[in-house]
Amino acid sequence: MEQPVQTETWKARSLEELIRILHGLFSEEKVSVEEVQELMESYESNPEEWMQYAQFDQYRYTRNLVDSGNGKFNLMILCWGEGHGSSIHDHTDSHCFMKILQGNLKETLFEWPEKKGNGEMTKKSERVLRENQCAYINDSIGLHRVENISHTESAVSLHLYSPPFDSCNTFDQRTGHKHKVKMTFYSQFGERTPC
Amino acid sequence: LGRSLRVLNLSGNRFGEVPPVLLALRGLRSLSLGGNRLHGIPPDIQELRSLEFLYLGGNFITSIPPELANLPSLSYLVLCDNKIQSIPPQLAQLHSLRSLSLHNNLLTYLPREILNLVHLEELSLRGNPLVVRFVRDLTYNPPSLQELAGRTIKTRNVPYAPSDLPENLVRYLSLASNCPNPKCGGVYFDSCVRQIKFVDFCGKYRIPLMHYLCSPECSSPCSSASQSSTSQSESDSEDEASVAARRMQKVLLG
Numbered sequence: 001m002e003q004p005v006q007t008e009t010w011k012a013r014s015l016e017e018l019i020r021i022l023h024g025l026f027s028e029e030k031v032s033v034e035e036v037q038e039l040m041e042s043y044e045s046n047p048e049e050w051m052q053y054a055q056f057d058q059y060r061y062t063r064n065l066v067d068s069g070n071g072k073f074n075l076m077i078l079c080w081g082e083g084h085g086s087s088i089h090d091h092t093d094s095h096c097f098m099k100i101l102q103g104n105l106k107e108t109l110f111e112w113p114e115k116k117g118n119g120e121m122t123k124k125s126e127r128v129l130r131e132n133q134c135a136y137i138n139d140s141i142g143l144h145r146v147e148n149i150s151h152t153e154s155a156v157s158l159h160l161y162s163p164p165f166d167s168c169n170t171f172d173q174r175t176g177h178k179h180k181v182k183m184t185f186y187s188q189f190g191e192r193t194p195c
Numbered sequence: 196l197g198r199s200l201r202v203l204n205l206s207g208n209r210f211g212e213v214p215p216v217l218l219a220l221r222g223l224r225s226l227s228l229g230g231n232r233l234h235g236i237p238p239d240i241q242e243l244r245s246l247e248f249l250y251l252g253g254n255f256i257t258s259i260p261p262e263l264a265n266l267p268s269l270s271y272l273v274l275c276d277n278k279i280q281s282i283p284p285q286l287a288q289l290h291s292l293r294s295l296s297l298h299n300n301l302l303t304y305l306p307r308e309i310l311n312l313v314h315l316e317e318l319s320l321r322g323n324p325l326v327v328r329f330v331r332d333l334t335y336n337p338p339s340l341q342e343l344a345g346r347t348i349k350t351r352n353v354p355y356a357p358s359d360l361p362e363n364l365v366r367y368l369s370l371a372s373n374c375p376n377p378k379c380g381g382v383y384f385d386s387c388v389r390q391i392k393f394v395d396f397c398g399k400y401r402i403p404l405m406h407y408l409c410s411p412e413c414s415s416p417c418s419s420a421s422q423s424s425t426s427q428s429e430s431d432s433e434d435e436a437s438v439a440a441r442r443m444q445k446v447l448l449g
Contacts, residue, residue: 058248058271059294059317082206082229083252083275083296151229151253151276152207173321
């Protein structure tokens, strides 16, 4: 495939096609964040295509690996029951794309705490992401908390992380103290993987 | 239907109270009334003996009845996004509780009994005005004569029978609480000292826990000497902290 002069505008017509185009993009030396975000946003969520990966847990949100991107990225589906939310976390120097497949998710951005910080963390902004919207974050932008604030609807999101990572820091909002945590998968490629 | 219905989801409606008819569904395992207009939880919720999952997030609930603790199978309790100001210590009797969601309420502290929930794996507390500094309740209302008499009866084991006393006093005597200070062995009724101590979970989150003591001279179980200095009381929490930390390592979700 000839290297385009400017970034392409892709349209993924199915989840399978999305994954295929992603593999193509990430096989290149340089990857454009805008290109990936546009591509993710172009895919119109079709539950039939991702239902097998959407495994919910009663008590907390789940991470379900969909594709391991030839080691260049991890593509996973997160399932959020009513009221489920994450702690404030960073992204271990990786790119993070988050697309809503079903329902809505609230994203709250935070500033990095001061080195010897011992005060309440500063909220930068918050927004509610709608179905098919795709958000992007990396450590230079800041930290975030993601939550399903609905008490009536569950939510499903599609995440791409590049390079892949399996640990990150969580932050206490009241003090800014951080704590390293290991992240695990609830299921991989559709199979439940108890840890 | 009364005995066969297992799951009922009435979320996103306009219920101002838990419909009393629901309390007859003895076989109910999962009940959601999230996103309604509830202002309270009826004590008769304890009738739902089979309940494992109770979702009450997104209402206007201001307090929790201690009777909620009488649900032996409850493992998932969601009370987030309400107006709750305090948690009754009896909730620590919910031995099966695995997940407790309390975020976005009006809590300033938790009862120290919360440490007894050994199976708790998820606890959310964000969005509560939890106190971050040591707080000592400086006002202490001296006990009434009735209370002093009641304390004496209890601590000296003065024998009495229901026929000896008016019914209201018999009931009053049954409400005595034990002072947690092991060196005290005393009891109190209404007059007590509230004291907040902090328990530090793995150096990552400090939870303010409320102790009730029978008098200002008493000290809480782990503390040694005076309670006047802040640093003393913070280090006093270390024994408690290490026990709590072992039990609730994965718990806090900020």
